[in-house]
Amino acid sequence: MSYITALKCRECGQDYPVEPLHVCETCFGPLEVVYDYGRIRGAISHKLIESRARNLWRYRELLPVDNEPDIGPCSGFTPLLHAKRLGAEVGVKKLYIKDDTVNHPTLSYKDRVVSVAITKAREFGFTTVSCASTGNLATAVASHAARAGLKCYIFMPEGVESGKIVGSAIYGAKVITIRGNYDDVNRLCSEIADKYGWAFVNINLRPYYTEGAKTFGFEIAEQLGWKLPDSVVIPTAGGTILPKVAKAFKELKDVGLVKGGAPKIHSAQAAGSAPVIHALHKGVDLISPVKPNTIAKSIAIGNPADGYYVLGAVRESGGWGEMATDEEIVEAIKLLARTEGIFAEPAGGTTLAVTLKLLAQGRIRPEESVVVSITGNGYKTLEAVAGAVEQPFVIEARLDDFDALFERLADGKRLAGAA
Amino acid sequence: MAVRVRVPTPLRRFTAGNGEVTASGTSILEVINDLESRHPGMRERLLDDKGEIRRFVNIYLNGDDVRFLDQLKSAVKDGDDISIVPAIAGGR
Numbered sequence: 486m487s488y489i490t491a492l493k494c495r496e497c498g499q500d501y502p503v504e505p506l507h508v509c510e511t512c513f514g515p516l517e518v519v520y521d522y523g524r525i526r527g528a529i530s531h532k533l534i535e536s537r538a539r540n541l542w543r544y545r546e547l548l549p550v551d552n553e554p555d556i557g558p559c560s561g562f563t564p565l566l567h568a569k570r571l572g573a574e575v576g577v578k579k580l581y582i583k584d585d586t587v588n589h590p591t592l593s594y595k596d597r598v599v600s601v602a603i604t605k606a607r608e609f610g611f612t613t614v615s616c617a618s619t620g621n622l623a624t625a626v627a628s629h630a631a632r633a634g635l636k637c638y639i640f641m642p643e644g645v646e647s648g649k650i651v652g653s654a655i656y657g658a659k660v661i662t663i664r665g666n667y668d669d670v671n672r673l674c675s676e677i678a679d680k681y682g683w684a685f686v687n688i689n690l691r692p693y694y695t696e697g698a699k700t701f702g703f704e705i706a707e708q709l710g711w712k713l714p715d716s717v718v719i720p721t722a723g724g725t726i727l728p729k730v731a732k733a734f735k736e737l738k739d740v741g742l743v744k745g746g747a748p749k750i751h752s753a754q755a756a757g758s759a760p761v762i763h764a765l766h767k768g769v770d771l772i773s774p775v776k777p778n779t780i781a782k783s784i785a786i787g788n789p790a791d792g793y794y795v796l797g798a799v800r801e802s803g804g805w806g807e808m809a810t811d812e813e814i815v816e817a818i819k820l821l822a823r824t825e826g827i828f829a830e831p832a833g834g835t836t837l838a839v840t841l842k843l844l845a846q847g848r849i850r851p852e853e854s855v856v857v858s859i860t861g862n863g864y865k866t867l868e869a870v871a872g873a874v875e876q877p878f879v880i881e882a883r884l885d886d887f888d889a890l891f892e893r894l895a896d897g898k899r900l901a902g903a904a
Numbered sequence: 905m906a907v908r909v910r911v912p913t914p915l916r917r918f919t920a921g922n923g924e925v926t927a928s929g930t931s932i933l934e935v936i937n938d939l940e941s942r943h944p945g946m947r948e949r950l951l952d953d954k955g956e957i958r959r960f961v962n963i964y965l966n967g968d969d970v971r972f973l974d975q976l977k978s979a980v981k982d983g984d985d986i987s988i989v990p991a992i993a994g995g996r
Contacts, residue, residue, distance in 0.1 A: 672987055
């Protein structure tokens with residue numbers, strides 16, 4: 486049972502049927518799913534949602550699917566951790582980590598959007614799914630496609646690390662590397678989607694795919710006891726998740742699941758790929774593309790198509806945004822790991838580093854309830870921090886040797902970088 | 905100055921369904937104006953009412969985004985390859 490009524494252009498408002506379409510024929514604006522909120526309001530309740538399995542489909546009335554979903558049965562509903570030790574260190578009592586490092590099955594927030602996209606691909610009758618990606622998106626598509634029994638092609642720029650290829654090929658996906666950069670790959674994929682009629686999750690299924698990102702926001706509200714936080718900090722790459730979390734909060738109010746609350750929504754980018762933050766700080770709408778250069782590869786998108794909507798959502802919410810240098814990102818990854826036992830990828834380090842800056846600037850007040858969005862797992866990006874952790878101490882298998890070492894360590898004579 | 909222009913699906917109703925057409929001009933703007941004369945309706949799909957490239961349109965000249973070149977004034981020469989591609993996002 487679906488509550489979708491149409492697709493609508495976010496720019497010019499033109500209506501389209503519920504089909505695998507993603508751009509407006511008139512203005513090339515992105516298409517967005519339209520729901521019948523009146524009917525949803527009558528159908529949905531806290532009790533109904535709480536009676537369902539702990540996955541992203543517990544909010545299915547607010548997702549663009551028709552049938553009983555069976556893709557991603559364990560995706561979503563990741564922990565919202567009260568980060569007491571980190572909070573004590575940074576002076577915030579109500580600090581929470583929304584932890585998608587443990588999203589099932591591929592350890593990033595992409596399991597949400599891809600679950601919705603693959604469900605929709607099957608509803609539309611596609612037999613082949615695809616994407617252009619070198620990282621989290623590729624592994625999520627390859628994994629969910631495998632379980633759905635769909636053929637899968639993953640496109641990457643040539644020269645990516647072998648681990649990235651393994652991470653998709655292991656699921657049986659065909660991996661194609663392109664002689665060119667990431668933009669070249671994206672351009673080719675648009676052309677392939679047109680010619681071959683495949684479901685590219687973030688191209689022709691994009692209006693459906695992006696809706697999956699709302700579940701990140703739904704869960705934050707439910708896990709806070711159906712309340713909205715005062716501030717949420719979210720990383721920005723292509724610009725999918727932040728506006729969708731804003732939409733999620735609005736929808737929860739519209740359908741009567743949450744009363745009140747007006748969270749400030751803050752954007753976090755890496756300094757080496759911060760076109761949205763530059764525009765935010767300059768107070769302009771025009772986002773000038775940049776050539777990304779940062780260790781935070783998963784958010785290194787220099788020309789974010791939805792950046793404009795990130796600006797809109799941040800400004801409307803009274804939030805702000807900052808960028809973090811690679812050094813700050815690494816320090817924040819280490820801080821989160823040693824205080825809360827969570828190992829984030831550089832995008833998560835970016836988000837935490839930016840949270841600290843916004844606290845220092847007074848954009849976030851210490852008495853607020855603050856949610857830091859951690860969208861990917863550090864075990865996938867070991868190379869980003871490998872040089873920044875303490876090297877192991879090497880000793881012989883003799884107790885005397887350990888005694889001597891321990892004395893040295895206990896004396897505080899630790900090597901550089903020891904925590 | 906004949907160039908090859910690849911046309912995305914949403915614009916093919918202006919090109920009788922062709923995914924690739926030829927056009928001429930010495931700059932991107934001239935090529936767009938030429939496209940308009942051959943396939944009326946194209947220009948307003950690509951440029952906004954201020955005459956700038958629409959926010960959700962990317963134009964590539966020999967594989968390079970013209971926003972990194974000289975925008976609409978980017979110089980075009982015989983045999984160049986132009987792609988019109990809707991902006992994509994969605995992360996990596």
